[in-house]
Amino acid sequence: QVIARVPDGTTADIDRAVAAARKAFDGEWSRTTPAERSAKIAALSAAINARMEEVAPLISTETGSPYPFSILGQGLSSPLALRPYADPAQPHPSPALPMAVMVTIPTGSIRSFSFR
Numbered sequence: 829q830v831i832a833r834v835p836d837g838t839t840a841d842i843d844r845a846v847a848a849a850r851k852a853f854d855g856e857w858s859r860t861t862p863a864e865r866s867a868k869i870a871a872l873s874a875a876i877n878a879r880m881e882e883v884a885p886l887i888s889t890e891t892g893s894p895y896p897f898s899i900l901g902q903g904l905s906s907p908l909a910l911r912p913y914a915d916p917a918q919p920h921p922s923p924a925l926p927m928a929v930m931v932t933i934p935t936g937s938i939r940s941f942s943f944r
Contacts, residue, residue, distance in 0.1 A: 831889055869914040873907040880904070 860868070876883065880899060887898035 866914050869910055873910040873914060876907050876910075877904075 857865070884895060884898040884902075887893065887902045888895050891898070891902070893902065
């Protein structure tokens with residue numbers, strides 16, 4: 829069963845997305861303090877968690893994954909993935925490399941990761 833159709837992206841779509849990201853970054857977001865940014869990202873993480881029962885069926889429909897995996901594997905991983913962005917000053921254990929520590933380095937509208 830088809831649940832949606834999405835057109836292929838074009839170079840013009842990418843250019844518009846980059847321009848929108850630059851406009852957003854040069855606007856309010858770039859004037860927020862690190863503490864304000866951290867609070868906003870933490871609030872987004874909490875909002876995803878609070879709506880997990882609503883989000884999980886959408887994930888299952890989109891990906892075909894079983895409902896329990898949609899909650900555990902997909903739904904809960906989103907808030908976890910936001911944690912390093914909510915508190916970039918703190919090192920975070922790497923889930924992929926247990927003996928490594930992930931350090932985030934803000935570089936504008938893109939953030940790089942370094943495993944140390």
